[in-house]
Amino acid sequence: MTTILPPEKISETDESYSRLHQAIMKGQLLPNERLVELDLAQKFDVGRAAVRAAIARLAQEGLVGREPNRGAWVRAISEHEAIELYEARAVLEGLAAHKAAQLANAQDIADLRAIHSKMQSCFADEDLLQISELNAQLHAKILAIANHQAVTQLIQRLKAQQVRFQYRTILVPGRARQSLEEHLAIVDAIAQHDANAAEQAMRSHIMNVTQALKKSIKNGF
């Protein structure tokens, strides 16, 4: 049962950080857009120092760039960088799938199957956007099962940087159907508690996503 929370006073810095983070993730702040401290402070109704600290954190996270005396801007992740991030994610999510196969209980497996079944419906309806959403849910659920703090954090950070590319790969012709099959292989391996198979399935899945991204780059988006 949830107790009534005391006003939960959140500091201006944390407030600014989350709002900036969200704004970047939602695409309200575009790549290369400048982050002028005073403007943001007025927009968020906080002090400039808070915005300043928030920007420092986001820079450390790799989401914004900075140069001394020249300010900060939303960092534009290049296609080459995006591919690198996918390669790193492939091995990290592979590790997560490995752990998940070892730890999954009956309920977890049922949840995974439920999500995958919804993906199949969406595929039939040609609802690619919803497939993307369910895709995220499936990966998140696997991470949750794996119960691995370090990997979870790292993947979270990589995903944040990749946000601009998140809808690109599912649009490559034939990718949706293939993606569905790959996810099934992952879920099956986890259901059978076959850790190595789960890891391998996850890795080749993300490697295929990477290939799709490369293809979409070659075709000029």
Place this chain on the structure above:
Amino acid sequence: MTTILPPEKISETDESYSRLHQAIMKGQLLPNERLVELDLAQKFDVGRAAVRAAIARLAQEGLVGREPNRGAWVRAISEHEAIELYEARAVLEGLAAHKAAQLANAQDIADLRAIHSKMQSCFADEDLLQISELNAQLHAKILAIANHQAVTQLIQRLKAQQVRFQYRTILVPGRARQSLEEHLAIVDAIAQHDANAAEQAMRSHIMNVTQALKKSIKNGF
């Protein structure tokens, strides 16, 4: 040719950040030690705002903890966390070894062999500290060959958090000899441009390090 650099004015924030980072890495600031902004500001001869920003960055990096209105402290990484960090490193350095095997040229391979040969000498001399140093060099060289920005950054961050455990594993009886053999397997695989073998060798190497850490934990250090 190097031009004369203009005084290279570094901002107080960046100055504070590096000095704090170094102090934590070198063990001058111990785990759980409080980071009082004013004290640090005086010690570094900078403004409190600079220290404050530096602390925010280090918190984002996971090196220090914070609570609102209660300040910051050097985060003490638990043994369980250290094991998680090693597991993540295993797959990331495995990826690096994979890439390195694909990209290594003759000079790179000669460099790797030179480092490994020095390790052998140190093993004969029972100089475990120097072995640790060469170990770091070997891994750094492989990362450099792999030429993978994303993986390099992630590993750098993981290593920073693990600093307190860096000398523990080599002290486990029999680890030094085994480590030497494992590194040889890695270097050989890279020399033969066998990417999969290199990745596998690196992964099992770091997994063995993890086992050694677990063992040293069981034995109460």
Place this chain on the structure above:
DNA sequence: ACCAACAATATTGTTAACAATTATGACAAC
């Protein structure tokens, strides 16, 4: 001796002003 209430202190959070640096625009020289 133990505990509660309160005051004193230490520390962080926030604000505003000022200084230093970089970007912008006007104007003259060529």
Place this chain on the structure above:
DNA sequence: GTTGTCATAATTGTTAACAATATTGTTGGT
């Protein structure tokens, strides 16, 4: 038209003071 110089404006970097909060110490009662 282009370029260079200069003044102006915009923006970041730094400082100091104040406010809010948490910690510590003291006092008085039992």
